Amino acid sequence: MSRRTLLRASALGVLTGPALAACGDGPGLVRARPTLTHGIAVGDPRSDGALIWARSDRPATLVVETAATEKFSDVRRFTGPLLTPASDGTGRVRVNGLPAGQLVHYRVRLEGEDGATSETLSGVFRTAPTAPADISLVWSGDVAGQGFGINPDVGGMKVFATMAARDPHLFLHSGDVIYADNALKESVTLPDGRVWRNITADAKNQPAETLDQFRGNYAYNLTDENYRRFNASVAQIVQWDDHETTNNWSPGGTVAADKGYTERNMDTLATRSWQAFHEWMPLEPREAVDGRLYRKISYGPLLDVFVLDMRAYKDANTANIGPQGQVLGAAQTAWLIDGLKQSTATWKIVAADLPIGVVVPDGKTAFEGVANAAPGAPSGRESEIALVLSAIKANKVRDVVWLTADVHYTAAHHYSPARANFTDFDEFWEFVSGPLNAGAFGPNPLDPTFGPEAVFVHAPPAPNTSPLDLEYQHFGEVRIDGGTGELTVDLCDATGKVLFSKQLPPSRK
Template identity: 35%
Template sequence: MKKTGMIGLSLSLSLGLLANYAPEAMATGKQVKQQSMLQPIVDQVDVIAHRGASGYAPEHTLAAYEKAIQMKADYIELDLHMTKDGQLIAIHDSTLARTTNAEEVYPDRAPWRVKDFTLAEIKKLDAGSWFNKAYPEYAKKQYVGEKIPTLQEVIDFVKKKDPKVALYIETKDPDVYPGMEEKLVEILKKNGYLKKGKVIFQSFSEASLRKLQHLVPEDIPLIQLYSPDMIQGKNLDDVFNRAAEYAEGVGPDKSLVTPAFIQEAHERHMVVHPYTVNTQDEMVEQLSLGVDGMFTNYPDQLVELNKKPYISHGAASGEVADTSAVLWTRTSQPAKVRFEVSEDASFKKAIVKTKKATSEHDLTVQVKVTGLKPDTIYYYRVQALPGSHQVSGRFKTAPAENELKPLTIVWGGDTGGQGQIPPFKSFAAMADLKPDFFLFSGDTIYADNATPAVPNPPSKNIEDFWAKYKENRTDPNLRKLLQSTSVYAIWDDHEVTNDFSGPFEPLASTGFRAFTDYWPILDERSSSGKLYHKFSWGDTLDLFILNNRSYRDPDTKPDGQDKTMLGQEQLEWLKKELLNSDAQVKLIASSVPISIPTGKPNARDGWANGNNINPDDKTGYEHEFAEISKFIMENKMKNVYFVTADVHYADIIQYDPDHNGTVDYRELVSGPIGAGLGQPSTLDPTFGPDQLYAESGFFNFGVLKVDPGLKQVTVEIRDENGTVHFHHDFPIE
């Protein structure tokens, strides 16, 4: 049977995790509970000093333990080996060579295994000088001559310095040291440390932990350590079911911690303590995933994050124009946020903006920066005061009006649904292309699908929707992309619920609120609720972002002259802006496709009615799109491209609605970035589609390059590794 003790676990938190800072809770004084597994199940995130404060002092010496105690670590970690004469000592390696001068003192005793030396022989060794040579920035004279301590010496030392600090003990190579567990338990019991709150046991050895399970009180936690090769290729459910038989938690290599890993642990009320997390950026990443503690060589860094606000889910720039941009970030608690923007990466001369992150917007904050220079790379950094943690990024402003400059765009959609959860490799492949901007083409979350953020879908309240965005922001690949270029984000149906029509969906306003909280969007767009907008990249390209959700009639309504997806105001706006555009390329961002039937029979969600599939299908929105198509042709507009997603496969289509042999516009479809994989369907023939390419069965994104000098538009479809599956050069007419 599994031991019943837990590490500071609050049952109410484990059954329904508290939404810290939820505005409803603050207003009513009631606890608002949230489904998300991606939050700690303990009262505090434990700071575990890995081998002591081993970043600052020689590992597993009293100097390292003292520094950890001074830095207010909750635990000091001890790796235990046993000497030839049966003494337990604190050292990580099974040999003495790396951290002592054993080779000099005992030149003829290679390979210097701990088990071959008596304690008296080991006490002759210098365990500190190596550190001064390896880390001169932290070198101290007193480290010379430091000794390897016994377990008893460590206990005596901790009792003297701060008896509140607990021990986190690993049995190293227990199969090499018969009787290790019994001796360990005996020493701890004699010193009053064999009790809850004084010690935790960990090991890579399941056998050692199972042995300890029968030797120690039930309420003392056992932690199963995992290296990547211990889990690779295995079913996580099976791994955790086995560990739950004897352990109260897991200690994974930090690379193993994903939303799925956290969910498997937290569903079983098992804590997660990753190792070894040594930078604040890495610590923040682990905190965003909801870990319950961390092993670190630098405990002071994690102690600060536990006490002071920090940037919790990266940063982003968006809605970039020639002289302005919107910056976004999120903090860990209410705080004043400082944004600095500069042409110089050293920030010697910077524009400074400050704004308060509040619970009303789930601690997200946005500022608009104006007075920028066109066609210029800007660097920015953000900081939640008075914390020291900073996050930095960069973006490029658009060229000035009338200028023609080359442009590279990446686009894609459909992220975090149908069983797919972070991380997503495509975002890293996008970032590697160094695009001028990223167009996120809808379904930026799947609010109605089960994921660790909302394991019991659909999302029902604002906390659920916020949790979905935070979940995707745990992806280091997405943060890399968002911090390396700007983004223009579009919402589609899964930001609320599948195939919804805004005016008729009760949760539309909640989903809209969360969407505008988590993407850098101009205040004038979010406050008006419109979302549709035009952005210009000089005279190279005009980007027309449509809002395909807020104004539409129900999908089930029969199509006709009075049926709308865009609403009359948005439709007239689109025609006016297209007519006024003198950009070489006109890019219309629609979250739904033109001639690929989507939705369900008699409830078509995209423009096409799909009557080629079902002749009796009277739905779709073809009458409205026919008006747009006719407007493009009547005004002899050239180089018009529709960029869409939603169907979960890649498709490149060109259109000849009047069947005169001339291409009037094209449609570029990519996706999914990370969701279920779709299959190409038969195109609805209404607008004369000619399919140049269609491929499914892989995660993908699109690349669009405009080269005014060559008078050429290049379109590519790439897989999640960046490999090109489709490439075509279209002339700029």
């Protein structure tokens, strides 16, 4: 049985129980056995295993079994933590000691304190290879934004089924995993008279402020069957951006008084949102460099993925016009430079949650992203990116590709010193893709500092175009040929149609 056939067949039985609920919903509900409430998920794979995530409705121990085939005749058992209300019933266990470059079948169940066990859910993932092999990765961002949540009339978030059909090894979620600041109404009437209908939930009735409201945003997304099936069989590499907390937030900031928040301190909101993120996402914060997010995922000799955090260390959006600025922070900048220099992988993907040259205003005098629309030498947050780009050139680091989302359209940007105001760098590509299930916007202007050229852009004709228009919901796919080492990037719409393709041969060192 092929991996794709297994994915489709086994995923049909991923959830057969009652509708899912966030922690605290359904008071008085008593079950005879623990329940896996929101499916299962795989994250941060290595050559010998991966992280397996799950959630229980009551205190229970997480148990994972792995095998080489769906018959589970050669089972290895891994006992995870006791899942308790302290972590909203969530937890993860790293399965390890498995063969490299292999399809792994896994199944998950819960063992209650009274001996009762849950149903079993199953999935698959592939361990990272240790020899050159074909690799496929999909990426995008932005889920349930601008008032567009799970629409039962269109089958929910079908883009996840479209991505699953491509049978990728990895999924890079580039941020805005939730829209904690976007409440959902039962219906949204579009400018052309069409109606978008939402499944609703208590946690989505207002912008999230409490820990349970942030948790409820993640729970809401995982009530979508397409999303849960995808999670069970595609290993994720996850990031965060602003909407995990609140729009355009930066450390030390304050939410505007007219946004309707009771708690307006952005640092307080961020602390709560980070806890919910780490509880509900398949990553282990202790494995990150800073104990939170930024980290390197090595996926064999052909690929290293450098996962950035361009949110927690940035300065205020109003400060992005000065001579110096911060978007990575000194420690993360040094880590990225050193990591790229030391990498022996053929391709180095920099997973950035913000694009480099796209101008994203925050009001009239501030800028949300790296670019600040100022001509001339790098200024503001561009100064840190300039350090990274110069170090790449100085250390002769080859085959660096940047992937990002954030701006709700898809584009291919080529950066060249021949067009730039700052010239101490080698030319490179940045590919943008999104949104997955949110309002579509763009395109935005480009800042000339690093000489970007929009080789391809696909954006909607009007701002906040709804996900009913699938051609303006986007994801990207990266394929690396195990024989030639060639990297191909396809920019796709939510139906799977390839809108643009770029082949990049590896450098000959």
